[in-house]
Amino acid sequence: MIDTRRRRPSDALEAIEPPGNLELAAGVVSVTALVEILGALSGSAVWLLGLLVFLPGTASALCTAAQTRFVAAWTTVIVTLTVLLRGSDVGRSLDRALLVLLTLALGVTSVYACQRRIRREHEMLRLRSTAAAMQRHILHPLPLVTDDVLVNGVYEPVQEDRLVGGDIYEVVASPFGTRVLIGDVQGKGLAAVGAAFAVIGAFREAAHREPTLTALVDTLDSAVVRHNSYAEQSGDDERFVTALVVSIDAHAEAQIVNCGHIPPRLMHEGVVTTPPLESGVPLGLAELASEPTTVGWFDFPAGSTLLLTTDGLTETRSSDGTFYPVDERLTEHLALSPTELPRALYEDARAFAGEGSQHDDVAVLTVRRSPYR
Numbered sequence: 001m002i003d004t005r006r007r008r009p010s011d012a013l014e015a016i017e018p019p020g021n022l023e024l025a026a027g028v029v030s031v032t033a034l035v036e037i038l039g040a041l042s043g044s045a046v047w048l049l050g051l052l053v054f055l056p057g058t059a060s061a062l063c064t065a066a067q068t069r070f071v072a073a074w075t076t077v078i079v080t081l082t083v084l085l086r087g088s089d090v091g092r093s094l095d096r097a098l099l100v101l102l103t104l105a106l107g108v109t110s111v112y113a114c115q116r117r118i119r120r121e122h123e124m125l126r127l128r129s130t131a132a133a134m135q136r137h138i139l140h141p142l143p144l145v146t147d148d149v150l151v152n153g154v155y156e157p158v159q160e161d162r163l164v165g166g167d168i169y170e171v172v173a174s175p176f177g178t179r180v181l182i183g184d185v186q187g188k189g190l191a192a193v194g195a196a197f198a199v200i201g202a203f204r205e206a207a208h209r210e211p212t213l214t215a216l217v218d219t220l221d222s223a224v225v226r227h228n229s230y231a232e233q234s235g236d237d238e239r240f241v242t243a244l245v246v247s248i249d250a251h252a253e254a255q256i257v258n259c260g261h262i263p264p265r266l267m268h269e270g271v272v273t274t275p276p277l278e279s280g281v282p283l284g285l286a287e288l289a290s291e292p293t294t295v296g297w298f299d300f301p302a303g304s305t306l307l308l309t310t311d312g313l314t315e316t317r318s319s320d321g322t323f324y325p326v327d328e329r330l331t332e333h334l335a336l337s338p339t340e341l342p343r344a345l346y347e348d349a350r351a352f353a354g355e356g357s358q359h360d361d362v363a364v365l366t367v368r369r370s371p372y373r
Helices: 021-042 046-053 055-062 065-085 093-138 189-209 213-234 326-332 341-353
Strands: 149-156 167-174 177-185 241-248 253-259 265-268 271-273 296-299 305-309 362-369
Touching: 021 046, 021 055, 021 065, 046 055, 046 065, 046 093, 055 065, 055 093, 065 093, 093 189, 149 167, 149 177, 149 341, 167 189, 167 362, 177 189, 177 305, 177 362, 189 213, 189 241, 213 241, 213 253, 241 305, 241 362, 265 326, 271 326, 305 341, 326 341, 341 362
Parallel strands: none
Antiparallel strands: 149 362, 167 177, 177 241, 241 253, 253 296, 265 271, 265 305, 305 362
């Protein structure tokens, strides 16, 4: 059985937090008093009254509709009283009337703009809630725990306002042991979600049904082929998927099939190695392969950790075009726990490339063999 331990961050769907009513009232009164004092000292209220006119606009961007109505009404009353009591400072009667009407019009416009903003925020929250629910169905939150392994990791789509991209992962506790999938759909962002969902759906079903990894991988390849057939009919691009499929059970060895993906790194007793594995063709291109799918075996003793990544990490480049040295940086971070390692590598890669330079989805997983096996 799989146990999911992490929840979606609570701040992922937050809207703008409006100020409290007392805080708002204190701010409005303070600004009003300051404007009136400056007006009295300068002897002219024309340009100072203009400052009050912008209060409703500011409220429309930060406050609730009720708070914006209060600010608009307050501003209109203050401007009207100032015009009546200090009319000689404001100019001709026509100018005074226009100023009051302008203040009233800006107040009404600000309330309308506030209501529009709130509706857009609510719509955005609904859309993001839908995307979050879709992500939870496509990619289960990490960590994932089975009888054989603890899987931790980090997943970061290249489009920061998206929760799902082209990198995929899944962990299934099957009758044949724990099956782990990590993959990278050709392309990135939302355009790759269809193929990603096809592979993950097929993996979740076939991992329980197929006793061998070769049969499991053949099923995944067929799923990508079917997806491409549907995509061609609808005018979308066909895609392939690079993937690693790992099977771990009570034995000291693990099985793996590499479908054109980045090879894993094995960490055990302070040493990092790359298991010698043959690489096949990506999912969706099996008909082009000259040889059948082969399964690789490697030692995976209790307490060891397997690092699985996508090319969003390994192909990160610095400003001079140098690729991120995964093996070197991994060795430097061996003291970290499997829980901390994925995030540390991701942040280190971003620092290596420079801020704002993520050009691909990134997935980094650590698969920790249970010490009790």
